[in-house]
Amino acid sequence: MAAVDQIPVTVLTGFLGSGKTTVLNHLLRQPELNGVVAIINEFGEVALDHLLVESSEDRLALLDNGCICCSVREDLIETLADLASRRAAGTIPPFHRVLVETTGLADPVPVLHTLMTAPDVLSRYRIDGVVATVDAVNGARTLAAHSEAVRQIAVADRLLVTKTDVAADDELSRLDVRLAAINPVAARHHVRNGIVDPAKVLDAGLFDPAAHSADVVRWFDLAAQAANAPHHHVEHHCDDEDCGHHSHHAHNTDVSSYSLIIDEPIQREAFARWLDYVAALKGEDLLRFKAIVHVAEQPDAPVVVHGVQHVFHPPITLQGWPSADRRSRLVFIVRGIPRQIIENTLCKFAAVSRAAIRRSAA
């Protein structure tokens, strides 16, 4: 189903004051950003000669699955559909990429749900990746106080740590530890003065069916290692009074991640059923799920699955395996879902044998 001309969409998120606008301003001036449409929620001081800019106004619509935490952005659906038809009609110049900037306070999840499920959007666009900015000076405090900020980090594919030029070294390393704890699978880049290489932001390519399988698999390997590294569970301890520890919501500190390798082919239907159960019962706490699956029915074409809370992107079939390693790899970023439950239910409902489950990437 993957149309060749699906337009990649990069989602840029980050908390208020995290330097998101500075990064955006810098990016939009780079030649690599020619032909990019930016959809922004908050108008910054952006010079936009060579760019199209659309605004979007945060209208939420509940998805029909009985859960309030699942919603889509109607405004975004309209904006993206409108852009595509204007592009087809030739009333705007052709563009080859969309950059969606979320508001600082926004939960990025509805934006992702929109990109993952809205039929009009899915037919013309694909998610390229989620980039989150986090401020080296105030990041730890923000994460302690705001669950939205934790969620922004958890769903990201890439993290840009900003204001590293003004942060103390120990501050920065503490933040790095915390970020790795929430999301060990996102690539982390330190940024000074908003100067970031566009290549570090664009073309994450994880939802791209077009032959990036080597990259995808490499990503999963790294992710598996990172997720299984020790101390990835978030145990936030602080020595100083004003680190915000006392204002934590319990659920902020309960984010953890892990990965599984499954060393046997997986039955498509059983796995789909298991995914359905996970979404129904644990969706709210499944901040991000990614998997590359060796499907028994099509051993030569691995399937990539992305999930954000209750919502799963339609599975993406890759054209082939890049190496002899054809094991399925599953990565979870969760809030309080024990690994044991995932393993037990995979065995019970996804027809996976316990002996085939490996915890370590090694």
Add this chain to the structure above:
Amino acid sequence: MNRTFADTVFRNGRIYTSNRAQPWAACAAVKAGRFIAVGEERDVASLVGERTATVDLRGRMAMPGIVDIHNHIMMGGQADLYELRFSNADSVPRIAETLHKAASAAKPGAWIVGGQFGNNLLNEMNTAESCALLDAACLGHPVVLRDDTYHNRWASSAALRLAGVQADTPDPTDGEIGRDLKTGTLTGIMIEAASGLVERALAASGHYTPEMDRAAVARSIGVLNTYGVTAFIDAASMQPILAALKGLDDRGELTAWAVCAMPVVEPGFMFGKAGEELFALREDYRGAHVKPDYVKVFLDGVPGAKTAAFHEPYVADPVRGCCFRGATMLTVPDLIRWLGRCEKLGLAAKIHCAGDAAVTQALDAIDVVRSFNGSTHLVHQIAHASYIAPDDIKRFAELGVAADLSPIIWYPTVFLEAHKAAMGEERAQRFWPNKDLKEAGALMAGGSDWPVIPIPDPWQGIEGMVTRQNPTGDFPGKSLWAEQALDLATVIDIYTIDAARAAGLGQSIGSIEVGKSADLIVLDQMIFDIPQDQLADTRVEMTFFEGRKVYERGA
């Protein structure tokens, strides 16, 4: 010295407590609606002050108030106060006769609501001849008659007109509009969801007011109190029912614990808000004795109408062909989503499963939920746990699911006859494997499903669970699967402490223990000393709810 005196002391009784640690006592003391002492004379003597009332039990048996795990609390009273009653053994001509009398006396244009006809009459009534007979008796009144399963209706032509049902009206999802097999004309029979078309027209007519609703519920609870029932689960609580219960509780007029099961979707026989919309109102209706802590899920219909979901096919018939098994109304993933959502909200589920395939599906869904969510304090129930595949028996205990035993038909009845016609005698007889469930460790709870059975008399159920024979004398000499009989002490548990646990109130009611609600009933006979076939003759002499006498026989 500061002394605490009891408000009431029960003395000189043979009090069966439903408490395994202390099964019998002679005395019990009550203060502020709770038991503060249970034991012998010496245990209560020091609690008797000047203002303490003494109830001398004169050697009579007392026991905890009975819990009815499944009834429809508004309907019974509504039926008593406002509806035309006839027996489910009445023939079609007999019903027509009753109807004609009522129609002659009714105000012009007024609705006549009545019941319940035997569901074994459905085929006979689903003909142009029966329709003509009944319609003639209605004298032009809109009439709706309910069957004894409450899932199906007969409606007069005037009622069909008001409901907008015409010859070419399509069958609703999960329902069927009855048509004569030969002529194709409407017969007035409305199966399952089709009943809603007529019931909605009745509700829209303003036939019932909130005052009538409160009066109906109060009447129902008054009836329950006469049988010794002091707690119940209303098995399909729509807003008018919740409002009536809360209204009574706020007025201090509620004389039983009311647990409410709010439907996840609008049931086929009641109309208004359901699901999330209704759950959102939950706290508005919570009262000191009103607990809106359950939801109701309908997974299938009833065997007699071939709407229950079975693993094996029904007996072949011209309409459904050879291999019809019935179907469930929700898929496993849908049920899982509901259960997951309910557990998040702290709501337990009562799941209607009349056929064995529905039971399997409910257990499968609960298995999935338990596998992901781990253990829970919530007790989900499978309602009408009666046709159960042998492999599923042990799963009740394994998954912590309670068996809601209702309606009271675990002995030969007209229901059984309808089931035999639907699925053949041998399978129909494998009905209510109570003993198997008990031996497998299932939590079991007795209920009436009133008004599906016309009288919510638990004593008939208690006798029938022990004898497996019909206590009214119908079907003499016949038993239903006699091997599934239970002993009396087990059955009393099933109607008291175990039902309280299944209703989520095991800590506060269901046994005579210090700290629990002083819900106590006094009986006219010592039930452990009499022949089993006299259990149903037991009369309740007095019923106490929170230490307050709410019923006295002959008073």
